[in-house]
Amino acid sequence: MARMPEGPPPPPVVQKLRLRYAKRGRLRFSSHRDFQRALERALRRAAVPMAYSAGFNPHPKISYANAAPTGTASEAEYIEISLAERREPEEIRDALNSALPDGLDIVDVVEAGPGLLADRLQASVWQIELFADTPGEEAAAANDSTVRDVVERFLAAERVEVQRMTKNGLRTFDAREAVLRIEVEPGVTSRPGNGCAILSLVVRHNTPAVRPDDVLSAFRAVADFAPPSPPRVTRLAQGLLDEADGSVTDPLVPDRDGAGA
Amino acid sequence: MRTDTQPAVSGESVFDRLEALLPFVSKPIQYVGGELNSTIKEWDFAGPETVRWALMYPDAYEVGLPNQGTMILYEVLNERPDALAERTYAVWPDLEKLMREHGVPQFTVDAHRPVGDFDVLGLSFSTELGYTNMLTALDLAGIPIEAAERGIDHPIVLAGGHAAFNPEPIADFIDAAVLGDGEQAVGIITDVIREWKQEGRPGGREELLYRLSGTGGVYVPSLYEVEYRPDGRISRVAPKRAGVPWRVSKHTVMDLDEWPYPKKPLVPVAESVHERMSVEIFRGCTRGCRFCQAGMITRPVRERTIQGIGSMVDSGLRATGFEEVGLLSLSSADHSEIADVTKQLADRYEGTNTGLSLPSTRVDAFNIDLAQELSRNGRRSGLTFAPEGGSERIRKVINKMVTEDDLVRTVAAAYGAGWRQVKLYFMCGLPTETDEDVLQIAELAKRVIQTGREVSGTKDIRCTVSIGGFVPKPHTPFQWAGQTAPEVVDARLAKLRDAIRSDKRYGKAIGFRYHDGKPGQVEGLLSRGDRRVGKVIRAVWEDGGRFDGWSEHFSYDRWMACADQALADTAVDVDWYTTREREETEVLPWDHLDSGLDKEWLWDDWQDALSEDEVEDCRWTPCFDCGVCPQMNTEIQVGPTGRSLLPLSVKGSLLGSAPGLDVAPGQSVVPGQNRVHSHTPNYGPVN
CATH class of the missing domain: 3.40.50.280 (Cobalamin-binding domain)
Structure with a gap:
């Protein structure tokens, strides 16, 4: 015999909000599950009127999409939350920012328009900082030219097979095709002393997803290149992809436009 | 380095x-x-x-x-x-x-x-x-x-x-x-x-x-x-x-309401073993379970008032965003106003998906009202009861004054209130224990399932029997006891497992979890050791010993090998520290450390244990002269106060620091047993 939850069903969803958040500094070491916990607690501390799922173990209704890997920073992560009472988006942004730990920061909140958020997350812009192994301008210049050479060889290849351990075992896939663009510029280093080369990549969201560490594996495969110290990786943007010029645009624009209309 | x-x-x-x-x-x-x-x-x-x-x-x-x-x-x-x-x-x-x-x-x-x-x-x-x-x-x-x-x-x-x-x-x-x-x-x-x-x-x-x-x-x-x-x-x-x-x-804080800590509990980004906020509702325990070091060394009982508890729960939830509150103590259902505390908290947080839990619950103090208050809002956490001993006889030895009828009645109340799973905690290797005492656990578990099926009207119920090896601890009446050898513990557990599994009517409804006796022997060595044991610890560490509370890191063989070497030029060995029974006059390594307990009282209680005499709780009966109160100039602090939770004002405004809250070192403790860490995160991923 089935046991039914007691009491009335949970209140219905009256508003959906889409949030862009950043994962910065030391909080880049948080995993996706860490973020989920922190967010759910912040929602409670901020008294956001969340809509809950029904059942014995009600969850607040939150959709997560396409999280950046543990250890990488991001300026552009997206989630959608469902509310049981209407709220102003700015109010939610400010309340959550005072409830979340510094380094998990809500950047933007809009009311959801039609269409699925996940469908608009078509590509990412990644930044990879590759550090010289020793301090000084000479090492920085050498590092810069090595990196340019590696990138050139990678872009010249048709396919570059890489392997990654996934939940379903070791997978082999092409890391080249999804990469639409790579630009290299010398960096103002964020780590004092050593210079760095900064790569900007536009990567289409394929299945399996090609991640920055896959691109680094591909660099090793095509040019036997291994960074002397851990690179710092940041997702700068995520959104609608313009295949023609390889640009990536804000996925919340359609929602904002819809609200204004 | x-x-x-x-x-x-x-x-x-x-x-x-x-x-x-x-x-x-x-x-x-x-x-x-x-x-x-x-x-x-x-x-x-x-x-x-x-x-x-x-x-x-x-x-x-x-x-x-x-x-x-x-x-x-x-x-x-x-x-x-x-x-x-x-x-x-x-x-x-x-x-x-x-x-x-x-x-x-x-x-x-x-x-x-x-x-x-x-x-x-x-x-x-x-x-x-x-x-x-x-x-x-x-x-x-x-x-x-x-x-x-x-x-x-x-x-x-x-x-x-x-x-x-x-x-x-x-x-x-x-x-x-x-x-x-x-x-x-x-x-x-x-x-x-x-x-x-x-x-x-x-x-x-x-x-x-x-x-x-x-x-x-x-x-x-x-x-x-x-x-x-x-x-x-x-x-x-x-x-x-x-x-x-x-x-x-020892130090004793007398008025918990004067120490309402933690006021702002830490909330990690990383996952931890307790994904909830805890409020210590009282400190100390005078039930007098003879195996329980925590109960002996934290006397006397000092309760936080219902108002102190209420304001700590409120400010703690606001400060953390946790969705579960654990009401912490050595035996939470023993708080003199626990019924009011749980009912009023459940009223206050009705409709907010805030769960309440009592991490340590005695079998005899639990009742169906409490069970329902705990499950009223949001999540229903698991229920664990600790009869500790399988037979009436052994429960008299350890002074765990719970009858089999008490236990069955309590667990039936839980099944009747909708729980489908309860956990029963026991110990193996207690002083004077025989195979029969341990096999009685199987009979008890079967009766629990049988009664549960009758009360709930379904066969779909389970009970998990969880067993730890007993380790004698300092400052308890069992400090003189010989620890049961790990081989004996393991043999009894094997017989018990067979007794549970062999009965087809119940076998699948009863889960059985146990740990082998070896870690308990190392814990025993460290618990009742003296300064000579330091060499063993150092040798184990130098050999790579780390995280001994984790089964994947713990190495019994390393501990034994290092102990053999480090104690080679002494008159003592691991058995001397563990399985050897001590005499009344022996100077114990901790005799110069004063927990307040009178050594003669402890010895008398040890003798009472051997003759299966029980001792009441001094909260409700006259003093038994354990020595703590006069020695430490302390006294029992319990309600009922007859007060109720302070009404809360509008959501979002912090209650001022109402007088009185508390806190005490020590998490929910299952005494005398080798702890094993497990993760049961409360949060399911939503995507």
């Missing part, structure tokens, strides 16, 4: 160097700090005399962070105008290896300062199995392992927590130990250190330790001489200097 690095400025962050290692270790988030409600103070905020505490829970971050004792002391110290406190935890072997290679010292997670730069390294030992982790931390911090080799600039290494009631096995490694409640003790110690620093640190480290000892509440092992008899027993423990007390007393 660490010849290549530069302890430049005292208190300077090592985060940059640590950060470079984090991409290569598992769960790096546990090392970065930044928890909600954490505190970072300027290193010199109170001038050069600032008293700086590094507080360590010597286990992994995920276990250490939720520890109430550490959290309380962290907050109490940081509220002082003359002190700062930061936290440090045991690093996993993957990071330890990298830290050694790159010369990164043991660090605090708050400001990532080197632990070696602090004035005090305070360690909270809930279990003896953290001892090897202490040695790792000392070594990584650049602090000499042996206390005798430390100089004026090294931190005072201070042990607290329940295991500190017999710190003799780690006497060579610690400078001092504190017994009992820490809230006031850390203040006394801070005062002594600050004054000594203000005076220009006269007399060096020796003088400071001597002054601490002179307070009467800080045990400094190096100031005591231990003499042995030819047969290996202790003949005498005596102070080496005038002014050093013969016995060191």
